[in-house]
Amino acid sequence: MKVKIYFVIALLSSFIVASSFADPVEDNKIIKTYFADIFPNIVFEEYVNGVYAIDENSRSQWLDIEEFPPYEEAIEAGEILFTTPFKNGASYADCFENGGIGIKQNYPYFDTDRSQVITLELALNECRQQHGEQPLSYGKGDIAYLSSYMAATSKDKLIHVTVPNEPAALAAYEEGKQFFYARRGQLNMACATCHVSSAGKRLRADILSPALGQTSHFPAYRFKWDDVGTIQRRYDGCNTQIRAKPFKLQSEQYRNLEYFHTHMSNGLPINGPGTRK
Amino acid sequence: MMLNLNSRNFIFVLALPVFIVACSDNGQTQTSANTESKIVEQVQEIVDIQQTNVDDLINTEDDVHLQDLMHQAAQASRHAQAYNFVWSTTESLIEKGYASAKEGKETEAKYFFQEAKMQFKLSIKQAIYAKQHWALLVPEND
Numbered sequence: 001m002k003v004k005i006y007f008v009i010a011l012l013s014s015f016i017v018a019s020s021f022a023d024p025v026e027d028n029k030i031i032k033t034y035f036a037d038i039f040p041n042i043v044f045e046e047y048v049n050g051v052y053a054i055d056e057n058s059r060s061q062w063l064d065i066e067e068f069p070p071y072e073e074a075i076e077a078g079e080i081l082f083t084t085p086f087k088n089g090a091s092y093a094d095c096f097e098n099g100g101i102g103i104k105q106n107y108p109y110f111d112t113d114r115s116q117v118i119t120l121e122l123a124l125n126e127c128r129q130q131h132g133e134q135p136l137s138y139g140k141g142d143i144a145y146l147s148s149y150m151a152a153t154s155k156d157k158l159i160h161v162t163v164p165n166e167p168a169a170l171a172a173y174e175e176g177k178q179f180f181y182a183r184r185g186q187l188n189m190a191c192a193t194c195h196v197s198s199a200g201k202r203l204r205a206d207i208l209s210p211a212l213g214q215t216s217h218f219p220a221y222r223f224k225w226d227d228v229g230t231i232q233r234r235y236d237g238c239n240t241q242i243r244a245k246p247f248k249l250q251s252e253q254y255r256n257l258e259y260f261h262t263h264m265s266n267g268l269p270i271n272g273p274g275t276r277k
Numbered sequence: 278m279m280l281n282l283n284s285r286n287f288i289f290v291l292a293l294p295v296f297i298v299a300c301s302d303n304g305q306t307q308t309s310a311n312t313e314s315k316i317v318e319q320v321q322e323i324v325d326i327q328q329t330n331v332d333d334l335i336n337t338e339d340d341v342h343l344q345d346l347m348h349q350a351a352q353a354s355r356h357a358q359a360y361n362f363v364w365s366t367t368e369s370l371i372e373k374g375y376a377s378a379k380e381g382k383e384t385e386a387k388y389f390f391q392e393a394k395m396q397f398k399l400s401i402k403q404a405i406y407a408k409q410h411w412a413l414l415v416p417e418n419d
Binding site (some may be wrong): 026029030031033034177178181182184185186188190191192193194197239240243244245246247253 | 361363368402404407408414415416417418
């Protein structure tokens with residue numbers, strides 16, 4: 001009898017420990033249902049187009065811009081960088097699965113051996129260092145061009161970010177989730193304040209895009225930047241706008257955020273690089 | 278206790294779920310070590326939050342010495358940095374405070390350091406609140 005009681009208590013305790021971790025699959029169902037309720041006329045695949053999926057006027061301007069896409073030069077520059085061998089004769093292709101072609105949809109991923117989230121930009125720099133090259137600075141420039149080229153080779157592949165069922169991976173996902181939903185900065189705003197609760201509403205002259213699909217089109221050419229930039233460069237900008245001290249690009253905080261943020265868009269096609277205001 | 282659990286058995290019952298979770302770790306010792314250190318960090322963080330009396334960081338006395346204010350602002354900064362919720366507006370106030378002090382503008386310098394301390398304090402309060410209530414913005418499953 002006593003053994004049975006212990007077993008029941010242990011089972012209950014296990015349940016409590018297990019339930020303290022997030023359920024990524026359930027999270028995705030909830031966020032997709034949430035946006036389907038807010039925007040009943042938008043089909044799921046359209047979320048990759050961000051605000052252009054929900055505002056007709058912005059969409060027509062964007063379609064005009066796409067006739068001569070401003071990110072094309074970035075893709076070309078990225079291809080040259082990607083295919084140019086390092087001093088030791090190796091190249092980026094040697095560091096990635098399938099020679100680095102058509103793999104962006106699997107990033108970021110959780111490296112269980114190193115117990116951390118690996119983004120595409122981090123992997124690119126690790127590849128450089130592995131072959132005796134200096135790492136590139138994050139956010140813009142060559143790293144964004146390389147990433148743009150790799151995104152272009154992954155066009156229409158469905159985002160497939162996995163969260164292994166092990167505590168460290170779930171904890172990284174959970175930390176990214178908490179970052180996304182926690183209010184911060186002097187303006188006391190979370191990522192979710194704009195891109196979940198207020199998606200589709202106006203912030204001054206801009207319409208706020210839904211969080212769903214946001215990572216699919218990065219790196220993105222932004223007119224404000226006059227160049228392409230990575231998603232983490234955008235995180236830096238968002239944090240600055242709400243008057244929060246931004247984290248270093250590729251910090252653990254931003255990598256975990258990117259992990260959660262990209263997982264949210266699982267099942268949507270890669271359409272980066274994209275064009276945004 | 279109704280179940281008549283002795284302390285050794287009770288510890289066993291509490292330890293079992295931790296053991297189960299640890300076993301689900303594919304036997305990767307590196308991962309286990311990292312997870313363990315993360316848990317230790319998280320527990321320490323909770324202890325820190327519980328022991329924080331953020332109001333102590335602000336000295337509202339008017340006659341506080343400038344040197345003391347500088348020291349307190351630096352202390353508040355260290356404390357706030359640990360929470361990772363520092364505002365982008367705060368550190369420049371410290372710089373302005375030092376610049377004013379260098380120019381001999383003591384009243385102005387005191388204002389900047391006091392304001393910086395206040396912002397550090399608010400960012401800590403925000404971090405504590407966010408830790409407890411971040412889930413309020415998560416959409417609910419109807």
